[in-house]
Amino acid sequence: MDGVMHMKGDAMHPEPLGHGHAPAGNLRLLMGLLLTCALVAAALAALPVPARAEAVAPTPAYQTLDELQGKRFAYVNGSVYNQNVRERLEGTTEDFYPSLAECVAAVEAGKEDAAVQLSYCCQLAVNRRPGTVALLPEPVAEVSEGFFFPKGSPLTAQFNELIERFTEDGTLKELEEKWVAADESGKTLPDQDWDAPNGTLSFATSGVIEPFSYVGEGGVPKGYDVELALLIARELGYHLEISTIPMDSIFASVDSGKADFGGTLTQTPERSSVCDFSDSVMPTTISVIVASQDGGATGDAGFLAGMVNSFRKTFVEEDRWKLILSGLGVTVLVSVCAGALGLLLGYGTVLARRSGIDWVGKLVDGYQALMGGVPLVVVLMVLYYVVFGSKDVPGELVAILAFTLAFGATAGSTMWTAVEGIDAIQEETGLALGYTRKEVFSQIIFPQARQRFTPQLMGQFVSLVKDTAIVGYIAVQDLTRASDLIRARTMDAFFPLIATAVIYFLFCRMLAWLLGKLAAKLDVTNRPRKIEGVIER
Numbered sequence: 219m220d221g222v223m224h225m226k227g228d229a230m231h232p233e234p235l236g237h238g239h240a241p242a243g244n245l246r247l248l249m250g251l252l253l254t255c256a257l258v259a260a261a262l263a264a265l266p267v268p269a270r271a272e273a274v275a276p277t278p279a280y281q282t283l284d285e286l287q288g289k290r291f292a293y294v295n296g297s298v299y300n301q302n303v304r305e306r307l308e309g310t311t312e313d314f315y316p317s318l319a320e321c322v323a324a325v326e327a328g329k330e331d332a333a334v335q336l337s338y339c340c341q342l343a344v345n346r347r348p349g350t351v352a353l354l355p356e357p358v359a360e361v362s363e364g365f366f367f368p369k370g371s372p373l374t375a376q377f378n379e380l381i382e383r384f385t386e387d388g389t390l391k392e393l394e395e396k397w398v399a400a401d402e403s404g405k406t407l408p409d410q411d412w413d414a415p416n417g418t419l420s421f422a423t424s425g426v427i428e429p430f431s432y433v434g435e436g437g438v439p440k441g442y443d444v445e446l447a448l449l450i451a452r453e454l455g456y457h458l459e460i461s462t463i464p465m466d467s468i469f470a471s472v473d474s475g476k477a478d479f480g481g482t483l484t485q486t487p488e489r490s491s492v493c494d495f496s497d498s499v500m501p502t503t504i505s506v507i508v509a510s511q512d513g514g515a516t517g518d519a520g521f522l523a524g525m526v527n528s529f530r531k532t533f534v535e536e537d538r539w540k541l542i543l544s545g546l547g548v549t550v551l552v553s554v555c556a557g558a559l560g561l562l563l564g565y566g567t568v569l570a571r572r573s574g575i576d577w578v579g580k581l582v583d584g585y586q587a588l589m590g591g592v593p594l595v596v597v598l599m600v601l602y603y604v605v606f607g608s609k610d611v612p613g614e615l616v617a618i619l620a621f622t623l624a625f626g627a628t629a630g631s632t633m634w635t636a637v638e639g640i641d642a643i644q645e646e647t648g649l650a651l652g653y654t655r656k657e658v659f660s661q662i663i664f665p666q667a668r669q670r671f672t673p674q675l676m677g678q679f680v681s682l683v684k685d686t687a688i689v690g691y692i693a694v695q696d697l698t699r700a701s702d703l704i705r706a707r708t709m710d711a712f713f714p715l716i717a718t719a720v721i722y723f724l725f726c727r728m729l730a731w732l733l734g735k736l737a738a739k740l741d742v743t744n745r746p747r748k749i750e751g752v753i754e755r
Contacts, residue, residue, distance in 0.1 A: 425462030563626030
């Protein structure tokens with residue numbers, strides 16, 4: 219029978235039986251994982267909502283603040299309530315967490331003895347974690363919250379004038395009653411359908427402190443602070459652009475000019491030295507959450523019922539799956555764009571090294587050393603708040619730039635190591651045969667090096683996808699940030715994290731499979747070659 223013999227590498231041999239079946243096996247595994255997750259999600263969504271017994275007020279493990287002398291306290295990043303606790307207690311240990319949900323989870327797990335936050339936030343947290351935590355009867359201190367602005371901003375006086383007016387006519391009291399009420403149906407925001415002759419104001423808020431600022435149905439920021447800011451903007455002839463970023467990044471956003479104002483926060487002398495604060499918008503108290511003596515949640519029907527309830531809260535209620543899907547889209551966008559541009563940048567550094575110009579090589583060395591020695595989150599924040607601080611550049615573009623620089627440095631170093639590993643005799647031989655140095659590199663050196671560095675770059679790109687979880691620091695709402703906003707709303711620190719981990723795992727598995735298929739296409743040893751005059755039998 220006539221045929222063509224296949225040749226791989228330098229040896230001629232028939233193609234082995236089963237060649238290329240491994241990618242199909244990986245695809246079947248991936249499809250099986252996706253199908254299993256889809257079936258589990260459908261089953262959880264179809265199950266009835268578990269009934270809960272009538273709520274019983276939990277009994278706190280401590281009754282007075284003095285009993286917490288020398289205990290461990292949990293605070294939200296960026297808060298200053300530890301200063302108030304220090305004034306009352308001595309010898310306490312302080313730990314900081316991204317949101318109140320993590321603080322409460324730490325108290326439930328016994329890692330912390332108490333969590334501190336504003337009274338309204340603490341009461342909501344206790345209501346959503348029935349039986350496991352309780353509110354300490356004694357508050358820490360009374361505080362006043364206000365919006366804050368860059369030093370010397372004319373908005374401060376304008377806001378104060380309206381805050382005074384809203385206080386006198388009862389608007390602030392109405393807002394307080396509306397947003398601390400249990401009924402969610404009335405918690406809506408006014409549409410920005412008014413004229414805005416003065417333009418748009420940028421408002422930065424955390425989005426994780428209910429009822430002041432949180433993310434509601436459809437991923438829309440809402441809360442007491444948000445509606446008050448909207449009412450003030452309307453009176454001043456502005457539209458409002460709202461961004462949700464971590465609490466510890468809001469000051470940098472306002473100070474750099476990325477946001478016109480932020481809020482609301484507790485005024486302290488240290489904060490007042492760098493920002494201007496408005497008058498108080500809601501006097502309140504600082505409260506303490508401690509473990510409950512009841513020892514567990516009331517009304518639970520078991521593990522399955524808890525999973526059903528957590529699934530509904532995380533995905534179904536308020537269409538939060540849309541928030542997850544939107545966050546995943548941002549993660550994919552940043553990862554793919556940064557990966558593609560980073561590869562081009564890395565290849566450019568290889569060409570720059572081969573130029574033979576000494577100062578160019580040193581410049582590449584410095585760039586790669588800088589990116590390898592500075593944490594990526596620092597690079598991200600410097601680009602957003604310093605380099606582009608006064609410019610209206612979307613956070614997604616800044617994130618793509620930061621990850622392009624990081625991946626370009628890693629990819630370039632990996633490529634160069636592979637190129638350097640190719641025997642120099644091959645380049646000398648090519649030049650002796652009349653090829654130009656450029657032709658030798660593109661046709662002889664780089665194709666061989668590519669076989670060596672491709673597997674490493676595949677792993678590095680998958681790591682890049684996971685590293686994008688930090689983009690929430692610059693007002694980019696990716697998958698991880700969406701999970702943070704949901705956890706802050708539901709006070710369920712477990713299920714949203716597990717769901718996020720599963721989504722990342724499935725996405726990275728799919729990405730690894732696609733990259734594997736691409737690598738197989740580029741692998742020259744997988745390409746059969748025709749040998750003229752040879753008959754396969």
